[in-house]
Amino acid sequence: MKVQENFEDVIAKHQKKIYRIVFSFVKNEADTDEIVQQTFFNAFKSYKNFEGRSSVETWLIRIAINNVRTHFRKRKFFSIFQVFSDAEEEIKELKDNSRSAEEVFKNKMISDKVNKAIGNLPARQKEVFVMKHLNGLQISEIAGILGIAEGSVKANIFKAMNNLRKLLGGIDEM
Amino acid sequence: MKCDDIKNELYFYIRNEIDLTTKKEIENHIEKCSECRKLLNEFSKTLNIIDKSIIEMPSKNWNYFAEKTVAGIHHRKIFGFLKPAIVFAVSLLVFTISYKYYKYRSVQQTTSLTETEELVSYLSDFDIPELSQ
Ligand SMILES: [Zn+2]
Numbered sequence: 001m002k003v004q005e006n007f008e009d010v011i012a013k014h015q016k017k018i019y020r021i022v023f024s025f026v027k028n029e030a031d032t033d034e035i036v037q038q039t040f041f042n043a044f045k046s047y048k049n050f051e052g053r054s055s056v057e058t059w060l061i062r063i064a065i066n067n068v069r070t071h072f073r074k075r076k077f078f079s080i081f082q083v084f085s086d087a088e089e090e091i092k093e094l095k096d097n098s099r100s101a102e103e104v105f106k107n108k109m110i111s112d113k114v115n116k117a118i119g120n121l122p123a124r125q126k127e128v129f130v131m132k133h134l135n136g137l138q139i140s141e142i143a144g145i146l147g148i149a150e151g152s153v154k155a156n157i158f159k160a161m162n163n164l165r166k167l168l169g170g171i172d173e174m
Numbered sequence: 175m176k177c178d179d180i181k182n183e184l185y186f187y188i189r190n191e192i193d194l195t196t197k198k199e200i201e202n203h204i205e206k207c208s209e210c211r212k213l214l215n216e217f218s219k220t221l222n223i224i225d226k227s228i229i230e231m232p233s234k235n236w237n238y239f240a241e242k243t244v245a246g247i248h249h250r251k252i253f254g255f256l257k258p259a260i261v262f263a264v265s266l267l268v269f270t271i272s273y274k275y276y277k278y279r280s281v282q283q284t285t286s287l288t289e290t291e292e293l294v295s296y297l298s299d300f301d302i303p304e305l306s307q
Contacts, residue, residue: 029232037247107227115227158181164224
């Protein structure tokens with residue numbers, strides 16, 4: 001199969017960037033693995049119809065973002081069952097670290113608060129901020145992926161920053 | 175630039191991702207405008223906190239992951255096709271079993287007695303010589 005051979009190159013070339021983007025949203029290796037693989041499967045199915053209106057990379061990121069959105073929709077639905085596994089993971093993480101328990105606890109509290117604050121941003125602000133700040137994508141790239149104007153990307157960065165400032169205001173700088 | 179334009183650039187100013195002209199413009203504005211100055215301060219603090227709690231991406235064996243992704247594509251191709259069929263078959267089976275069970279239960283509840291009576295009455299008696307003696 002010729003398409004398959006080409007597609008293996010596509011995977012090899014883009015997987016790292018796609019993985020980084022998905023991980024910065026879901027922050028969990030197992031879920032990221034699943035979403036990235038689903039993304040390449042979706043891409044594989046429609047690769048022969050790919051028209052080159054954007055770069056392959058932008059196209060893949062768009063598919064990945066869609067899958068991230070689906071993931072969060074599902075998670076919202078099943079969130080009642082999530083409580084226990086989250087608690088288990090927290091304990092595991094605490095055990096993994098050799099630093100003093102107090103420090104670990106403090107850092108954990110802060111990073112939880114930060115992740116929660118980013119996670120609770122309105123969808124568009126979250127997507128723009130995560131792509132820009134956590135992935136270092138260019139403003140023009142983000143505008144292309146989301147199909148919005150560059151000015152709108154910048155405005156959303158500001159809105160996200162302003163919300164995060166309010167949400168994280170209580171935390172002292174260390 | 176007006177305050178609103180300055181505010182949209184603050185993030186990029188902190189990250190040093192702007193051209194020199196815009197940078198100068200922002201610095202001139204900040205000197206005069208206390209509101210934007212305050213915002214700039216708070217944005218830098220916020221970004222410091224965020225940057226300290228960034229979760230690092232797990233290190234991966236990318237060759238292996240690519241192989242897994244390719245295998246995953248084949249797997250999904252097969253099971254993506256089979257999945258609806260399996261779901262349909264299982265639900266059909268569950269429906270059939272529960273329907274049969276329901277029928278069996280209702281039959282048992284309403285007619286079991288008479289059926290037994292009928293069956294027993296139909297049988298001819300055993301010939302027991304001792305009894306006739
Ligand atoms: Zn101002």
